[in-house]
Amino acid sequence: MLCSIQSYAMRDTRSEIRPKLxxxxxxxxxxxxxxxxxxxxxxxxxxxxxxxxxxxAARLPPFWVAGSEPGFWLGTDSLGxxxxxxxxxxxxxxxxxxxxxxxxxxxxxxxxxxxxxxxQGWADRVISRFIDIWMAFPPVLFxxxxxxxxxxxxxxxxxAIIIIDWTxxxxxxxAETMSQSVMDYIASAQVAxxxxxxxxxxxxxxxxxxxxxxxxxxxxxxxxxxxxxxSFVNLSISTDSPTWGGMIAEGRISIHQAWWVxxxxxxxxxxxxxxxxxxxxxxxxxxxxxLR
Amino acid sequence: xxxxxxxxNLSVSLSNGPEILRSISLDVDAGEVHGLVGESGAGKSIxxxxxxxxxxRAMGITSGEIWxxxxxxxxxxxxxxxxxxxxxxxxxxxxxxxxxxxxxxIGPQITRRLVGILGWSKSAAQARALELLxxxxxxxxxxxxxxxxxxxxxxxxxxxxxxxxxxxxxKLIIADEPxxxxxxxxxxxxxxxVGEMQARHRxxxxxxxxxxxxxxxxxxxxxxxxxxxxxxxxxxRSFFAAPSHPYSRALLAASPKYDDLSGGLVPxxxxxxxxxDGEITAFDKGSRT
Ligand SMILES: Nc1ncnc2c1ncn2[C@@H]1O[C@H](COP(=O)(O)OP(=O)(O)OP(=O)(O)O)[C@@H](O)[C@H]1O
Ligand SMILES: [Mg+2]
Numbered sequence: 001m002l003c004s005i006q007s008y009a010m011r012d013t014r015s016e017i018r019p020k021l022x023x024x025x026x027x028x029x030x031x032x033x034x035x036x037x038x039x040x041x042x043x044x045x046x047x048x049x050x051x052x053x054x055x056x057a058a059r060l061p062p063f064w065v066a067g068s069e070p071g072f073w074l075g076t077d078s079l080g081x082x083x084x085x086x087x088x089x090x091x092x093x094x095x096x097x098x099x100x101x102x103x104x105x106x107x108x109x110x111x112x113x114x115x116x117x118x119x120q121g122w123a124d125r126v127i128s129r130f131i132d133i134w135m136a137f138p139p140v141l142f143x144x145x146x147x148x149x150x151x152x153x154x155x156x157x158x159x160a161i162i163i164i165d166w167t168x169x170x171x172x173x174x175a176e177t178m179s180q181s182v183m184d185y186i187a188s189a190q191v192a193x194x195x196x197x198x199x200x201x202x203x204x205x206x207x208x209x210x211x212x213x214x215x216x217x218x219x220x221x222x223x224x225x226x227x228x229x230x231s232f233v234n235l236s237i238s239t240d241s242p243t244w245g246g247m248i249a250e251g252r253i254s255i256h257q258a259w260w261v262x263x264x265x266x267x268x269x270x271x272x273x274x275x276x277x278x279x280x281x282x283x284x285x286x287x288x289x290x291l292r
Numbered sequence: 293x294x295x296x297x298x299x300x301n302l303s304v305s306l307s308n309g310p311e312i313l314r315s316i317s318l319d320v321d322a323g324e325v326h327g328l329v330g331e332s333g334a335g336k337s338i339x340x341x342x343x344x345x346x347x348x349r350a351m352g353i354t355s356g357e358i359w360x361x362x363x364x365x366x367x368x369x370x371x372x373x374x375x376x377x378x379x380x381x382x383x384x385x386x387x388x389x390x391x392x393x394x395x396x397x398i399g400p401q402i403t404r405r406l407v408g409i410l411g412w413s414k415s416a417a418q419a420r421a422l423e424l425l426x427x428x429x430x431x432x433x434x435x436x437x438x439x440x441x442x443x444x445x446x447x448x449x450x451x452x453x454x455x456x457x458x459x460x461x462x463k464l465i466i467a468d469e470p471x472x473x474x475x476x477x478x479x480x481x482x483x484x485x486v487g488e489m490q491a492r493h494r495x496x497x498x499x500x501x502x503x504x505x506x507x508x509x510x511x512x513x514x515x516x517x518x519x520x521x522x523x524x525x526x527x528x529r530s531f532f533a534a535p536s537h538p539y540s541r542a543l544l545a546a547s548p549k550y551d552d553l554s555g556g557l558v559p560x561x562x563x564x565x566x567x568x569d570g571e572i573t574a575f576d577k578g579s580r581t
Contacts, residue, residue, distance in 0.1 A: 120349065182348075183390040183391075184385040184386065184387055184390045184391035185390060185391055185392055185393040185394075185401075187341070187344075187346040187383065187385065188383060188385060188391055188456075189393075189404070190344075190345070190346050190374070191344045191345075191346060191377060191378065191381065191382060191383045192378055192382075192404055192405040192408065192409065193374055193375055193377070193378025193379070193405065193408055193409040194374075194404075194408065195371075195374070203393055203396075206393070206395040206396060207393070207394060207395045209395070289394065289395055289440045289442070290394045290395065290440070290442055
C-alpha cells in the first residue's frame with residue numbers, strides 16, 4: 001500500500017521561469033521617467049524663462065544647425081521664446097492632467113464596471129443604457145462643447161476627460177467581471193463563507209487588475225492627447241502658459257521658417273503617448289501571474 | 293432520526309419557467325457516499341449547487357427543504373445560511389481549471405476557510421494546509437503553497453482542491469465530477485484519494501458523476517437522475533445486481549466495458565425514453581393540480 005501511495009505521489013516539474021524585464025518596459029518606462037523628472041524640475045533645469053520673449057533671438061535654430069546660439073538648445077519660436085524650456089514646462093501640465101484625469105477616470109469607470117458586472121440586475125441595466133447613450137457622442141466634439149460650457153482651465157480639462165472616457169473602463173471591466181463571476185472559484189469562495197461584496201473585492205478584483213493597469217496607462221496617454229488637442233484649439237489653460245498643443249498650433253504657422261517649433265513638441269507628444277500605451281502592456285506581461 | 297444531509301421534495305426552476313429539478317428527495321448520512329448519476333444536463337450539478345446556496349442567478353428554489361445537520365437551510369437568512377454551509381460543507385468543483393483563483397497563490401486559497409470561518413490563526417492554518425497537501429500526496433507542499441494555479445498540472449490542481457475541501461473538516465462534501473477533467477490513470481488516483489480522505493474523516497459525501505464505473509468503486513448508495521427527476525434510488529450492490537427502472541438497466545447496458553469492446557455502443561432504447569417522458573409529463577400534471 002505504501003508503495004502504491006509513493007507511486008502516485010506527484011512531483012512538480014515546472015521550474016520557475018522568469019522572463020527578463022522586457023526592452024519595451026525599459027524604453028517606455030525610461031522615457032516616462034525622464035519626462036517626470038523634467039516636469040518636476042522644470043523651473044530649475046530650464047535653460048531660459050519659458051515666457052521671456054526676445055524678438056532679436058526669434059527663430060533661432062536648434063544647436064546643431066548653423067546660426068544657433070548657445071543656451072537655446074532646441075531653438076526659439078517666432079517670439080524668441082526658448083523651445084526646450086517651453087516643452088519642459090508644457091510637460092508639467094501634460095503629466096498633471098494625465099495622472100489626475102487618468103486615475104480619476106479609471107477609479108470611476110472601473111467601480112461602475114465591476115458593480116454592473118457583478119451585481120447585474122437593475123444596476124447593470126441602468127449603467128449599460130447610460131453607456132449606450134454616451135457612446136453616441138463623438139468624443140472630441142463632446143469635449144470641446146463641454147469646455148465651451150464649463151469654461152477653460154485645468155479642472156475643466158480633467159472633468160472633460162473623465163466625462164468622455166469613463167465608459168472605456170466601465171465597458172471592459174464590466175465584461176471582464178461577468179466572465180470571472182461565473183467561474184467556479186467564485187462559487188468556492190462563497191461556499192467558504194465569503195460574503196458577496198468581499199468576494200468581489202478579494203477574488204474578482206485581483207483578476208481585473210492587469211486589465212485595469214493596461215487601460216489606466218492607455219488612458220493617461222489619451223489624456224495627454226486630449227489635453228494637446230484642447231490647447232491646440234486654444235481651449236486649455238490660460239493662453240500664455242506653455243502647452244504642447246499650443247506650441248504645435250503656433251509651430252504650424254511658421255513651419256517653413258522654423259520647423260523645430262512644430263517638430264519637437266510633436267515628437268515629445270508622440271513618444272509620451274506611445275510610452276504610456278506600451279508601458280501598461282509591458283507591466284502586464286511582466287507582472288500578470290497568469291501570463292508570467 | 294434525520295440523515296445528516298436530507299433533501300426533501302426539492303424543486304428548482306428557471307425564473308422564466310422551465311423546471312430544472314422536479315421534487316428531488318435524497319439522504320446522505322455521515323460516513324456515507326451517495327452517488328448521483330445521470331446524463332449530461334440532468335441536473336446533477338444543480339442539486340449540489342442548491343445545497344451549497346450557489347445556484348446560478350437565473351434559478352430559484354420553488355419548494356422543498358434542505359436539512360443539514362438537523363437544520364433546514366432554507367429557513368435561515370442568507371448570512372446565517374452562508375455561515376452554516378461554510379462551517380459544515382465543502383465543494384470539490386467540476387472543473388479544476390476554473391476552480392482556483394488564477395491570481396492568488398495556492399496557500400491562501402486553502403487556508404481561507406480556516407481563517408475566515410473557523411477563526412484560526414494564520415500560522416496554524418498554514419501548518420494545517422501543509423499537512424493536508426501531504427495527505428493528498430503532493431511532494432514539496434511548501435513550494436505548492438507559494439505557487440499560482442497555472443503553475444500546477446491538472447492532477448495537482450485537483451489534489452489541491454481536494455485538500456482545500458477537506459481542510460476545515462467539513463461534515464459534508466459535494467464532489468461534482470472530481471475526475472471528469474482528468475485522464476484515466478490520474479482519475480484512479482484521485483478516486484482512491486477521495487475515498488481514503490472520506491473514510492478517514494468520516495464525511496458524508498455526495499458524489500456526482502456520469503460514470504457508473506466510478507460509482508461502483510466508491511459509492512454506498514446511488515440515485516439515478518433523469519431530466520431533474522430521480523428515477524431510481526437504491527443500494528449500490530442491489531443496483532448493479534438488479535436495477536429496477538428500465539432507464540437504469542439501459543444505462544448499465546450502455547456503459548462501455550473495457551474488457552469487451554466487441555459489443556459496440558448501446559444507446560438507450562426509444563421505448564425507455566418514451567416511458568421516462570411519460571413519467572415526467574405525469575409528474576408535471578400532478579404537481580400542477
Ligand atoms: N446558468 C444557467 N442558466 C440556465 N440554465 C442552466 C444554467 N446552468 C445549468 N442550466 C440548466 O440546468 C440543467 C441542469 O444542469 P446541470 O449543470 O445540473 O447538469 P449536469 O447534470 O451537472 O450535467 P453535466 O454532467 O454536463 O455536468 C441543464 O438543462 C442546463 O441547461
Ligand atoms: Mg455538472
